[in-house]
Each structure stands twice: as C-alpha cells, then as structure tokens.
Amino acid sequence: MDAISPLPSRTSTVVSTPRKNKAGRPKRSRFWRMLKALFVTGFIFTVLAAGWFFLIPSGIEYRYMLADSLITTQHREWAKYLIGDKALKERVAVYAARFEEMGTERDTHTIPAIPVVSKQTADPEEETQPLTSIEEVDGDGYHGYLLTVRDPKKVRLVVPIKRGRGEKVSSMVKRTGAVAGVNAGGFSDPNWKGNGFKPIGLVISQGRIFYDGLGGKKSVQIVGIDKSGKMIAGNYTIDELMEMGISEAVSFSPRIIVNGKGLIKSRKEGWGVAPRTVMGQREDGAILFLMIDGRQPGYSLGVTLYEAQEIMLARGAVIAANLDGGSSTVLVDDKGLIVNKPASAYGERYLPTAFLVFEEPSTVQVPNIWAGMKPSEIDAGG
Structure with missing residues (x-):
C-alpha cells in the first residue's frame, strides 16, 4: 500500500489545476465584456452628443452661445474651434453692426428736476x-x-x-x-x-x-x-x-x-x-x-x-x-x-x-x- 499511495496525490493535483483555470477564465471574460460595453456606450454617447451639438437646433444654439462667450474673453480666437474661423469673423461683424444699430433711436426719456441738497443744507429732522x-x-x-x-x-x-x-x-x-x-x-x-x-x-x-x-x-x-x-x-x-x-x-x-x-x-x-x-x-x-x-x-x-x-x-x-x-x-x-x-x-x-x-x-x-x-x-x- 505504501508503494502505490503517492499515485492518488498526483492524480488529485492534476485534476485541481484545470478547476483553477476554469474559475479564472470567466472573471477575465466578464472584465473584457464590461470594458467593451463601456467603450461602445461611450462611443454612442459621443456620436449622439456630437450630432446634437452640430445638427440639432438647440445644440447649435448652445454651441454659438459658447462661441459668443469666448469672443468676450482674451481667448477670442478659440471660438473658431467651435464655429470655424470664417463664422467667427462674420459673427463679430454682425454683432458690431447690430450694436451700432441699437444706438440709433433717439432717447426721449425725461427725469424730474433733482433738487440740490447737501449735508449742510439738509433738514436733520427730515427722513431721507x-x-x-x-x-x-x-x-x-x-x-x-x-x-x-x-x-x-x-x-x-x-x-x-x-x-x-x-x-x-x-x-x-x-x-x-x-x-x-x-x-x-x-x-x-x-x-x-x-x-x-x-x-x-x-x-x-x-x-x-x-x-x-x-x-x-x-x-x-x-x-x-x-x-x-x-x-x-x-x-x-x-x-x-x-x-x-x-x-x-x-x-x-x-x-x-x-x-x-x-x-x-x-x-x-x-x-x-x-x-x-x-x-x-x-x-x-x-x-x-x-x-x-x-x-x-x-x-x-x-x-x-x-x-x-x-x-x-x-x-x-x-x-x-x-x-x-x-x-x-x-x-x-x-x-x-x-x-x-x-x-x-x-x-x-x-x-x-x-x-x-x-x-x-x-x-x-x-x-x-x-x-x-x-x-x-x-x-x-x-
């Protein structure tokens, strides 16, 4: 019995190794599936966001709003990456013309006569x-x-x-x-x-x-x-x-x-x-x-x-x-x-x-x- 007792031990060792490999494979497979799903989701989201940003009216309006905000900063030239260099120049020119137009109507508002009141002449008992x-x-x-x-x-x-x-x-x-x-x-x-x-x-x-x-x-x-x-x-x-x-x-x-x-x-x-x-x-x-x-x-x-x-x-x-x-x-x-x-x-x-x-x-x-x-x-x- 002593002569053959090591055989079961070697057999047991051989059988246990595949079990560890089989247990490990599903974990790696799940990781890659999750990574692939995240990539596909991110890609779809990016495509949809880009479509909204460049093709849908609300997205286009938001894009130009961002460009206008950049135009008012010291990084005006960055706006061309959102709307293009030609559109940037055209937009600045349009605003300049519009601002000029907004200053043409003659103002007719009036205000009441403002009395001259100083600390020395004001009535101390009068609540002002x-x-x-x-x-x-x-x-x-x-x-x-x-x-x-x-x-x-x-x-x-x-x-x-x-x-x-x-x-x-x-x-x-x-x-x-x-x-x-x-x-x-x-x-x-x-x-x-x-x-x-x-x-x-x-x-x-x-x-x-x-x-x-x-x-x-x-x-x-x-x-x-x-x-x-x-x-x-x-x-x-x-x-x-x-x-x-x-x-x-x-x-x-x-x-x-x-x-x-x-x-x-x-x-x-x-x-x-x-x-x-x-x-x-x-x-x-x-x-x-x-x-x-x-x-x-x-x-x-x-x-x-x-x-x-x-x-x-x-x-x-x-x-x-x-x-x-x-x-x-x-x-x-x-x-x-x-x-x-x-x-x-x-x-x-x-x-x-x-x-x-x-x-x-x-x-x-x-x-x-x-x-x-x-x-x-x-x-x-x-």
Whole structure:
C-alpha cells in the first residue's frame, strides 16, 4: 500500500489545476465584456452628443452661445474651434453692426428736476433715503450686485492720477473719498497685457473732453450723464454731446434699453455669457449700476446682455447701456473694499476710467492726465 499511495496525490493535483483555470477564465471574460460595453456606450454617447451639438437646433444654439462667450474673453480666437474661423469673423461683424444699430433711436426719456441738497443744507429732522444702496442680485447660474444712486448729479467720471498706467477703482475711491465706484469705459489692451492707460473712444469729465480717440470718426456710442443728471446713451457726435450739456461720459456699447423698452429680443442674441457691468436710469432719475460676476463655476458664470437687460427692466430702468465687463467688472464700497468677485486671475485691473459717487462732487478735482498727448503717442502695452 505504501508503494502505490503517492499515485492518488498526483492524480488529485492534476485534476485541481484545470478547476483553477476554469474559475479564472470567466472573471477575465466578464472584465473584457464590461470594458467593451463601456467603450461602445461611450462611443454612442459621443456620436449622439456630437450630432446634437452640430445638427440639432438647440445644440447649435448652445454651441454659438459658447462661441459668443469666448469672443468676450482674451481667448477670442478659440471660438473658431467651435464655429470655424470664417463664422467667427462674420459673427463679430454682425454683432458690431447690430450694436451700432441699437444706438440709433433717439432717447426721449425725461427725469424730474433733482433738487440740490447737501449735508449742510439738509433738514436733520427730515427722513431721507441714503444716497446709495447695494443689493445682491441672483438668478440661474449667476450672482451679482446692484448699486442704486438716488441723485444722478452725484456721479463723476474719474481717471488715473499718474500718466503711463491706469488705476484700480479701489484706489480711485480711497484717493478721492468717494462713496462708491464702478468700472466704466474700455481701453486698448494689446496681447491682453495692456496697462489700462489708453482709453477707447471718448472720455468726458466735468463737461470737458479729456481724451479723443475717435480718429476721424464723426460719431461714437457713449454712456454718460448730462449736467441735469439725465443719463445719455447711444450714437452721438461730439457737437451733439456738447449741445446736450454732457457732463460725464465714456465710449462703450451696446445700449440695451431705450425709451423704456429692451432692444435685445432673446437670450440667443445676448452675445454670450460673461461678467457684465451695466449702467441705467429709472424714471425718477436714480442711476442703476449692475455688476454681475462670471467665469467662476460654482459661484457665478455670468449673464448674456439679454439677461442683463431683463434685470434692469425689472428694476425700472427706462434707459440702460453696457459698460466694459469681463475681468474689468468691479464694485467698490465707501471703504475702498471690493464688494464683488472680479473674474481676473490677477486681481483687480488697472483701468482708465471709473464712475464714482460723491456726497459733494463739486469739491472733487479730476485732472486731465492725457492733456497734450496724442493717442498715437500713448503706449498701451503692459
């Protein structure tokens, strides 16, 4: 028995080996089947998504919305990967023509006479509303703030104090003792590294032209206030502006509300989702500054111009116009602190102009730092 006892052991070993192999094969087979199923599912999803993105009306609208959003950033050229280089150029040209058209209708709104009231002449027993108030504005995918200035004649356009570089709005507020401040007009920004010192178009402060960069153009879209406190926005010549008694103004577009009606028909015409700064005026004369943050997923993506228009209409604006937005959008309080969350990765930007609010604007001196300078002589680089 001892001589043959090892045989069963060898037989047992031979039989057990195939069982392990058979047990292992189904596991590997299930893994590859799952991987294949995932690949096929992913491929089908990609094909369907691409079909929706490029062929279905809702997908095409979303694709162009993304392209419009890129057009408003420093990476405008990336939009060609969504709609093509030719379509990009055509779309920019279409928007430029549309914005120009939106500034042609003559504004006829009026405001009541604003009495001159100062801290010294005000009746201490009379209850009056504060000059300014700030409220939060929330909606689907966006967050921002609305600054209300109840006396429009308390707004002044302020410019940097030193030549060669723009100035942060927070610095302007602290330096001048303003009650509040927001960014205003655009500026030349070569390679997206501009120093914020060379404005685009016109800059008017205290009724005087500080900067004329029209380059022979007869008219320009402006956003500002006349000496009576009435907001002016639209396409005007310099002579027309002077005759109208313009006091503070910058060049920017488009005007989105005129004579109490919105000019943008739908969200798809709203020039993409982006941070926005918008100026408007109510029938009672109060100035509204809307600042919507953007490009910050999880906090605020921004709004289209259509959505900005609807926000302003809901708050009683009878006229409103777009100001420089994007990374420039900023709201500063009376302590010189930034209220919103600017989109710039480098912090608050250096800018050429800002609308500031003062209790006593007549005491504010705004020197013209561009006096004697030709636009061609100004270095706009960073």
